Amino acid sequence: MGTNGSRPRQWSRRPWLERTKSEAAYHAQLNKGRLIVSAPPRPDAPPIARRRSRVHGWGVFALAPISKNKRIVEYAGELVQNARATPRETRYLKDGCIWCFQLNRLWVIDAGVGGNIARFINHSCQPNCHSRIEGGLIWICASRTIKAGEELSYNYFTEGAGEIPCRCRAGCQNML
Numbered sequence: 001m002g003t004n005g006s007r008p009r010q011w012s013r014r015p016w017l018e019r020t021k022s023e024a025a026y027h028a029q030l031n032k033g034r035l036i037v038s039a040p041p042r043p044d045a046p047p048i049a050r051r052r053s054r055v056h057g058w059g060v061f062a063l064a065p066i067s068k069n070k071r072i073v074e075y076a077g078e079l080v081q082n083a084r085a086t087p088r089e090t091r092y093l094k095d096g097c098i099w100c101f102q103l104n105r106l107w108v109i110d111a112g113v114g115g116n117i118a119r120f121i122n123h124s125c126q127p128n129c130h131s132r133i134e135g136g137l138i139w140i141c142a143s144r145t146i147k148a149g150e151e152l153s154y155n156y157f158t159e160g161a162g163e164i165p166c167r168c169r170a171g172c173q174n175m176l
């Protein structure tokens with residue numbers, strides 16, 4: 001999955017790689033040789049919880065109203081280069097799972113390793129959240145006011161031929 005419009009404006013591999021790595025490292029911790037990206041806990045984080053979802057398996061739900069544009073949770077996981085993420089994605093997809101989130105052209109955050117609750121947020125073609133990249137972190141933010149009890153969702157913007165039929169709403173014909 002990816003973030004709409006997250007491409008670097010000017011492509012230059014080395015500076016981008018170094019900058020992304022240092023930005024992410026600012027928020028990251030080495031754990032058994034893996035760089036795990038996650039933001040420090042915030043007292044103002046909206047309360048959310050993992051619950052069974054009508055869309056698929058587990059989902060994440062608002063426990064209180066969330067205002068528009070509020071940063072809800074960061075998408076935590078291991079920072080890996082694209083080349084290393086591709087075989088992981090293939091392996092995950094065999095189990096019907098998508099855990100890798102494209103941070104930029106070189107880096108991916110793999111929530112299958114060191115991920116947090118954000119990895120259980122389901123996709124929707126008409127989502128109430130969106131992703132925003134800030135300083136090497138991927139934030140899931142509210143796209144509108146979200147009521148207590150609503151399931152959170154964002155558009156995965158998956159690339160290539162989708163293999164998973166989308167169940168975001170009755171009659172959705174899209175594939176993830």
Ligand SMILES: C[S@@+](CC[C@H](N)C(=O)[O-])C[C@H]1O[C@@H](n2cnc3c(N)ncnc32)[C@H](O)[C@@H]1O
Binds near residue numbers: 053055058059098099
């Ligand atoms: C990031 S996980 C979300 C958490 C997942 N529901 C679970 O229980 O592990 C992504 C996976 O959830 C499923 N999923 C998410 N959104 C979906 C949707 N709109 N329709 C069908 N499956 C979905 C797909 O299997 C996808 O690979």
Ligand SMILES: [Zn+2]
Binds near residue numbers: 124173
């Ligand atoms: Zn859909």
